[in-house]
Structures are given as C-alpha cells and as structure tokens.
Amino acid sequence: MNSPLIIALDHASLNEALSLVESLDPQRCRLKVGKELFTREGPAVLKALQARNFEVFLDLKFHDIPNTVAAAIHAAADQGVWMVNVHASGGRRMMEAAREVLVKHGLNTKLIAVTVLTSMMGEDLEAIGINVSPQEQVRRLALLAQRSGMDGIVCSAQEAAMLKVCCGADFLKVTPGIRPQFSQPDDQRRIMTPAQAIANGSTHLVIGRPVTQAPSPGEALQAIEAELAG
Secondary structure (H helix, E strand, C coil): CCCCEEEEECCCCHHHHHHHHCCCCCCCCEEEECHHHHHHHCHHHHHHHHHCCCCEEEEEEECCCHHHHHHHHHHHHHCCCCEEEEEHHHCHHHHHHHHHHHHHCCCCCEEEEECCCCCCCHHHHHHCCCCCCHHHHHHHHHHHHHHCCCCEEECCHHHHHHHHHHHCCCCEEEECCECCCCCCCCCCCCCECHHHHHHHCCCEEEECHHHHCCCCHHHHHHHHHHHHHC
16 A cells, blocks of 8 residues: 555544545554553454554654653554554664564564654744754654664654754654644644655655544545645
C-alpha cells in the first residue's frame, strides 16, 4: 500500500472508531490507534481494524527501561501492527533493545521514535531543562534514533527537509500536525499542509480531525488526495 496517509482514530470507543472506518478504504490509507482508544478497548480494536484489512500504526510512545520497552514492542508486533513507536528521549539502550527483540523474533513491524512533540515550542523545552531550539533537539534525537536502529522518526513537517539531508530519504519521517487547506489548526502548533509536508520530505502524514470530524470523512480523504495530486 503506497499511500502516505495515516488517519488518526482519536475516538473514545471502538464503536465510534468503526463507524468512521466504514467510510474509509484500506487501499487508500492506514489507521493510527492512540492512547485513549487502546486504553479503553485494548487489543480488540487492533483485531477489528485488521479484520477490515487496515494496516495499523499503534501510537503508544513507549518510554521506560530497556527490558520493559522491548517486551511491550514484542507484544505489539505479535499482534500484527504495521508500525509502533517509542520516545527517542528514552535513549540508545532502550531503542536498541526494542530493535533487537524484533530481529530476534523475525518480526517486520516498523519501529519509529518520537523526537519532539509537535505541540512543543522552545519555551516548553526550556521548562524541562533543554536549552536548544526544537529543530536542534529534533536533529539530535533523529540521529540518535538512526544510530540505534530505528526505521524512522516522528517529527514536524517543518523539520522534514533538514532530516532528509542528515538522515537520508529512506529514513521514515512520520508527520503529525498536518492540516489540509480546508481545515483549522486546532492545538497543533508546528503545522503544514499535506502537499507542503511531502515536498519538505515527510514520508507519511498523520491526519486526524480534518477527516474524523468531517461531515463526510470519505470526501475529506478525497480532498486531501486531490491536494497531494496537485
């Protein structure tokens, strides 16, 4: 499946998510399951989406001691998810342990690392003792993730061009904070349109409310595809 689009299922229940999913095509997008939906519904949500032939990005952003994260990554991959993520700020040993467990068990799940959350700005980093710009922190963590065996990173589209240079075109750049031309910014602060993000070097685009809260999610997805087609 070649589409770069990942639709974020930011729902409180499986029934709500499935109601939305019925209007989407697994040949045209993948789906992201985050903390709220997975915490409420558990692995059942993965099985239900996979039964409808969707590839799933399990977005739980693991960040813990290496053994614990490795076990969690193994559990996720065993459930057939297409992609799973960790926080790069958990460090090299944690990321290497996550990679090693996939290799050991012959699992092909994509493994990516979160750099700096797209809601964070310079003052937010400074408040937690990081006295560099978000762009510099993203670059540092992306390089660390690459050296630690990750398939790619989560980043803002604003950093994608820089990361394409320092990490290469094949290193995945999964970009939230995407807002199509027809939508409003909401609470994401480092945002970009789909076409701008792809031009900047993003390989995958995570889009939530512009599709999931649209009167017709299928039509919203089609509008995004039209933007990308130019």
